[in-house]
Amino acid sequence: MxxxxxxxxxxxxxxxxHYPHFAVIAMDVVIIAVNILVWVNIKQTLPxxxxxxxxxxxxxxxxxxxxxxxxxxxxxxxxxxxNDLHLKIGDTYHFELQSRDVLHNxxxxxxxxxxxxxxxRTISGWFKPTKIGTYDLQxxxxxxxxxxxxxxxxxxxxxxxxxxxxxxxxxxTYESHYQKRMGTKTPLPSYTSQVDxxxxxxxxxxxxx
Amino acid sequence: xxxxxxxxxxxxxxxxxxxxxxLYKYILPTDHKIIAMQYxxxxxxxxxxxxxxxxxFRMQLxxxxxxxxxxxxxxxxxxxMLVTNHGTIMIFWVAMPVLIAGFGNYIIPLMIGCDxxxxxxxxxxxxxxxxxxxxxxxLSFFVKxxxxxxAWTAYPPLSSVxxxxxxxxxxxxxxxxVALEFVSFLLGGINFVTTTMNARAPGMKMMxxxxxxxxxxxxxxxxxxxVGPLIxxxxxxxxxxxxxxxxxxxxxxxxxxxxxxxxxxFGHPEVYVVLLPTLGIVADIITVFSRKKxxxxxxxxxxxxxxxxxxxxxxxHHQFIAGIDPRMANVFVVTTVLISIPLAEMMFSYIATLxxxxxxxxxxxxxxxxxxxxxxxGGVTGIYLGASALDVxxxxxxxxxxxFHYTFFPITIIGMFAAITFWFPKMFGRxxxxxxxxxxxxxxFIPFNCxxxxxxxxxxxGQHRRIYNYNHFPDLATQELQNIRxxxxxxxxxxxxxxxxxxxxxxxxxxxxxxxxxxxWNANTxxxxxxxxxxxxxxxxxxxxYRGAYEYSVPGREMDYWPQNEPPEES
Numbered sequence: 001m002x003x004x005x006x007x008x009x010x011x012x013x014x015x016x017x018h019y020p021h022f023a024v025i026a027m028d029v030v031i032i033a034v035n036i037l038v039w040v041n042i043k044q045t046l047p048x049x050x051x052x053x054x055x056x057x058x059x060x061x062x063x064x065x066x067x068x069x070x071x072x073x074x075x076x077x078x079x080x081x082x083n084d085l086h087l088k089i090g091d092t093y094h095f096e097l098q099s100r101d102v103l104h105n106x107x108x109x110x111x112x113x114x115x116x117x118x119x120x121r122t123i124s125g126w127f128k129p130t131k132i133g134t135y136d137l138q139x140x141x142x143x144x145x146x147x148x149x150x151x152x153x154x155x156x157x158x159x160x161x162x163x164x165x166x167x168x169x170x171x172x173t174y175e176s177h178y179q180k181r182m183g184t185k186t187p188l189p190s191y192t193s194q195v196d197x198x199x200x201x202x203x204x205x206x207x208x209x
Numbered sequence: 210x211x212x213x214x215x216x217x218x219x220x221x222x223x224x225x226x227x228x229x230x231x232l233y234k235y236i237l238p239t240d241h242k243i244i245a246m247q248y249x250x251x252x253x254x255x256x257x258x259x260x261x262x263x264x265x266f267r268m269q270l271x272x273x274x275x276x277x278x279x280x281x282x283x284x285x286x287x288x289x290m291l292v293t294n295h296g297t298i299m300i301f302w303v304a305m306p307v308l309i310a311g312f313g314n315y316i317i318p319l320m321i322g323c324d325x326x327x328x329x330x331x332x333x334x335x336x337x338x339x340x341x342x343x344x345x346x347x348l349s350f351f352v353k354x355x356x357x358x359x360a361w362t363a364y365p366p367l368s369s370v371x372x373x374x375x376x377x378x379x380x381x382x383x384x385x386x387v388a389l390e391f392v393s394f395l396l397g398g399i400n401f402v403t404t405t406m407n408a409r410a411p412g413m414k415m416m417x418x419x420x421x422x423x424x425x426x427x428x429x430x431x432x433x434x435x436v437g438p439l440i441x442x443x444x445x446x447x448x449x450x451x452x453x454x455x456x457x458x459x460x461x462x463x464x465x466x467x468x469x470x471x472x473x474x475f476g477h478p479e480v481y482v483v484l485l486p487t488l489g490i491v492a493d494i495i496t497v498f499s500r501k502k503x504x505x506x507x508x509x510x511x512x513x514x515x516x517x518x519x520x521x522x523x524x525x526h527h528q529f530i531a532g533i534d535p536r537m538a539n540v541f542v543v544t545t546v547l548i549s550i551p552l553a554e555m556m557f558s559y560i561a562t563l564x565x566x567x568x569x570x571x572x573x574x575x576x577x578x579x580x581x582x583x584x585x586x587g588g589v590t591g592i593y594l595g596a597s598a599l600d601v602x603x604x605x606x607x608x609x610x611x612x613f614h615y616t617f618f619p620i621t622i623i624g625m626f627a628a629i630t631f632w633f634p635k636m637f638g639r640x641x642x643x644x645x646x647x648x649x650x651x652x653x654f655i656p657f658n659c660x661x662x663x664x665x666x667x668x669x670x671g672q673h674r675r676i677y678n679y680n681h682f683p684d685l686a687t688q689e690l691q692n693i694r695x696x697x698x699x700x701x702x703x704x705x706x707x708x709x710x711x712x713x714x715x716x717x718x719x720x721x722x723x724x725x726x727x728x729x730w731n732a733n734t735x736x737x738x739x740x741x742x743x744x745x746x747x748x749x750x751x752x753x754x755y756r757g758a759y760e761y762s763v764p765g766r767e768m769d770y771w772p773q774n775e776p777p778e779e780s
Contacts, residue, residue, distance in 0.1 A: 004565035008504030038598035109671030120459025
């Protein structure tokens with residue numbers, strides 16, 4: 001069967017592409033408007049805080065400094081932990097995100113939260129835990145050899161459990177939630193993959209430089 | 210343009226092209242067709258390496274910690290190196306050389322009706338620099354410390370400080386290889402633009418140029434306009450690595466985000482640099498196999514201009530959560546979502562081209578149609594990621610990974626197969642086996658969807674990229690998610706096995722296939738008016754052009770095609 005000859009330049013023909021096209025434009029406007037509303041809410045403005053935590057990424061672990069009862073950092077009652085973040089349910093948290101070496105990313109998928117940590121800067125943001133439980137914190141920015149193991153445990157406590165844990169940390173009876181959580185899973189493979197110096201071809205090429 | 214139409218047809222110069230020795234014909238050629246083959250074959254060899262890397266790390270994801278057959282153990286350092294170089298190779302050493310340099314070289318002079326590129330020796334130099342860059346990249350896998358493992362975006366300080374990356378020379382050679390490659394494509398790009406603007410056959414007006422040629426030229430213009438900042442950035446990164454400057458190191462007063470701006474100012478137009486040639490090739494193929502005029506030639510062309518222009522002002526959508534001022538994100542959301550407007554119009558025009566056509570489902574047409582289908586999924590999921598608020602969750606997750614594989618796989622692999630199966634008769638003078646071609650098509654397209662559709666769900670489950678073993682993240686170490694990973698890996702292996710069908714078909718058809726006529730697809734464009742394969746010098750008599758490239762099924766004509774160089778009938 002012979003095909004039709006349609007140039008796509010007459011008005012009766014261009015409407016085939018223009019009408020769906022107008023629908024696309026209308027949807028674009030809705031997407032942009034809703035998106036900006038949400039974005040302003042989650043990233044551009046900080047709601048009043050109930051609590052404060054400093055998050056420091058470094059190759060390849062996370063350090064957390066909880067503000068303690070006075071709600072201020074860099075005071076005597078700060079509580080520091082490694083790979084264990086403890087949060088009180090219902091509090092609006094502000095975080096101060098820092099990095100000691102390369103880029104990292106403070107990502108807690110359960111919180112729908114993700115923010116790069118940039119060395120030399122302190123980046124602020126906020127979140128509000130609303131559900132008790134323990135969640136993964138994952139580094140989501142390539143940070144080198146140990147990127148694949150750079151996790152931490154984020155535990156959302158009820159008020160009393162939070163106070164107990166904080167007391168345990170301070171009197172040294174605390175057992176890491178992160179280690180407990182990891183211990184139930186497959187152990188890490190012991191093999192490490194640094195280049196083998198006995199590998200003759202690699203040595204030969206390396207000796208060129 | 211009217212002078213061109215009335216210009217006296219220049220005499221043929223085919224007899225000036227005497228027989229060349231093997232060295233000058235195949236090793237140091239100036240013939241654009243041989244240089245194109247060099248690019249295409251180099252690109253295909255690199256595609257094999259990139260596919261092998263994908264196989265190795267997908268096996269590690271599906272069966273973590275176990276020996277991978279034909280590779281060995283994939284530890285964290287190797288995993289980083291594999292994903293980094295898989296991305297680098299597939300974009301810079303497969304998509305760019307095969308689609309732009311390879312097919313650009315092959316089809317531009319043939320489609321616009323001239324005997325060679327206007328700067329043939331520059332063309333040869335361009336390939337030689339490209340080959341050098343390939344060798345430097347391969348060398349980087351074997352130096353002490355192994356290949357570079359800081360992701361293909363190479364964000365500093367990880368990429369600029371050897372103590373952080375643990376790949377001292379791997380990182381430097383990677384930067385060097387990428388910079389050399391850009392030099393090569395700059396030389397090639399100048400050649401493409403000059404040739405198309407100055408060497409068209411008499412009578413070929415701007416609006417008679419086939420879309421495939423137009424889009425390759427637009428792509429190289431985008432490339433040349435965007436690559437400057439990245440070459441500057443690469444030099445700065447190299448100096449940070451080797452002579453201790455600190456352009457990107459905060460402790461020395463530098464800024465890591467500077468690199469991200471330089472990289473993505475190039476990196477986003479780069480997406481359209483590799484996209485446009487495939488869109489052009491697909492436009493040509495769907496017109497030929499549906500025997501239809503392209504729907505709205507000028508609309509398609511102008512939407513490509515608009516896309517190219519917009520692509521320069523969207524780069525920061527890669528950096529919504531990278532620590533830039535959050536207010537800046539709003540601007541980039543608007544520009545990013547705006548890109549959907551010209552591209553949607555273009556896609557609607559392609560689909561409208563099919564309407565009322567007499568569609569013949571030969572292998573190249575199957576590839577072209579599957580490109581449109583797969584690319585639509587890639588494009589629509591891109592709108593999710595362009596919305597900054599959603600990007601907070603999706604950033605660096607498998608959703609992003611699945612999204613850009615739904616764009617890059619159709620662009621690179623499907624586009625490459627569409628172009629090869631379409632121009633194979635012209636390139637080698639023999640037909641490819643259509644049945645094997647269709648087996649290969651279905652054996653690639655179905656597993657491709659089986660690999661990447663499930664990855665959208667992994668991304669929605671919160672799985673992020675570049676992790677060598679998800680057992681370290683209890684939320685992601687569940688059996689259900691692991692089953693999805695295994696399914697994707699098995700699909701990948703099925704897909705790789707079906708590539709053997711293509712390799713067999715390619716080489717057997719090259720030597721033993723049915724002899725191809727000059728114009729096996731009854732197409733209009735000029736490359737089909739010369740013998741298959743074209744002689745050195747391309748045309749026996751340089752053609753004169755009388756009409757646009759897409760005059761198919763013109764009412765009142767007996768034949769459903771009307772070659773561009775056929776003189777109008779006396780009336």
